[in-house]
Amino acid sequence: MMTRLLISTRFSWYTPLALFIAIAGLSVATAAADDDLHEQLSVAETFTGDLPEMRKRKRIRALVTYSKTDFFFHQGGARGAQVEFLHEYEKHLNKGVKRAEDRIHITFLPVTFNELLPALQQGRGDIAAAFLTITPQREKEVTFASGGKLQVSELVVTNKAVAPLENLEDLAGRTVYVLNKSSYVEHLRAINKLFRQKKLAPMRIEQADPNLLSEDILELVNSGVVDITVIDDYKARLWAQVLPDIRVHENLKISEANSIGWATRKDNKALARSLDDFALNVRKGTLLGNMLFKRYYRDTRWINNPLSKEEARKLEAFVALFRKYGERYDFDHLALMAQAYQESGLDHSKKSHRGAVGIMQLLPSTAADPNVNIGNLKKLENNIHAGTKYLAFIRDRYFNDAAINTENRLALSWAAYNAGPARVLKMRDKAEKMVLDPNTWFSNVELAAGKMTGRETVQYVANIYKYYVAYKLASQVTSTDAVPISGAR
16 A cells, blocks of 8 residues: 555566466465564665575575565564465575585565565565566566566456446547556556547546555446446456456457566576476466465455445435534545544444444543543444544644644554554654654555554554545545445446
């Protein structure tokens, strides 16, 4: 999220189903190198040696970006699709090495998305462990190891309620919502030039909020708030298995024959050869992409639709109160509604096992605190008032620093609402030790949060932000901004 998407060309977030072939019996990988090693190395250390020198150091530093599936921390270890691949590569490197002390280890160094290639080139990591699009400009700067540079196409994906599209010209005059600053934008602009030559209305290319990931955009399409997007073919096919209301248009290719791969420094020729050898010679069997799908994507409990007709009807009873207290405490009422949806699914009767109650899932003890001092949380208005006032207290007491912008004050406050202010302050301290920005949540403090508490708080904030964007998009296309209506065009 946030800065993780700010780059001129597109980053492939999920493992291609046909990119690498699986090793039978693949196990979930954890970071063999302990967290203390990560703290010592960080991304501040510079080193530009090739594979022989890395073997002497007994470590390779993999630059990774945090996401809900590619890389995250869980129970003290690194997990995710990229970790799986790197773990297998580590075994490949150590084949035939008998003594444990002679084995080379891979260390995972999380960086923001736009830091991947700069950090690699500066020697702050050895592999940009992400499936990056191979472009002529990038090939001038780095070497790509891709096992034959396998290729992907960019496909049109729509909500199933959208009338079927027969050819690319059917996109003329339509709005296409795509990943921010991605190659999709470049390719759609090229098609628009052709449309103009043919006297067709150009597409309106709308770049997504830069805090959204590819899967977030597909969820917006699935919800019906976005009609059309473009995404890599393997990601489209993968997500179509868990998002029932998207349609993948296999015949509508915005571009094709795009090569992807991991990146190494230009002068690290031995490392690049080793990576290519690994990719080309792993034992064939079940597609690793399918195995990873089952491991990281099959659980669909996190997929919710805040814009369904049922949820929209719920909001009719609440929106005036959210607007009232949003104005009183200087919050966008849509942000408050997004938080309420994450907390309770807009179910005011909900009560957690910890005793949190109501639509804002607030503990009575928290509401009774002098800084909030609102009773009778069973009353809807009191619950919304208390939750909003508590969020404002967190924001103003703990994150009232001029160095923190409004967006990050909100994100940090959401995190503190979930994990507690004291813990989030510790997360900020840890982020600073990791050479990350303690004033920025996405791709910075969230990395520290992942290491400290696992995925709960990270996912909590990410979900709220996604719902917030969905509500804002929906409010832009409805006749009234009072209630977001699913499927409104």
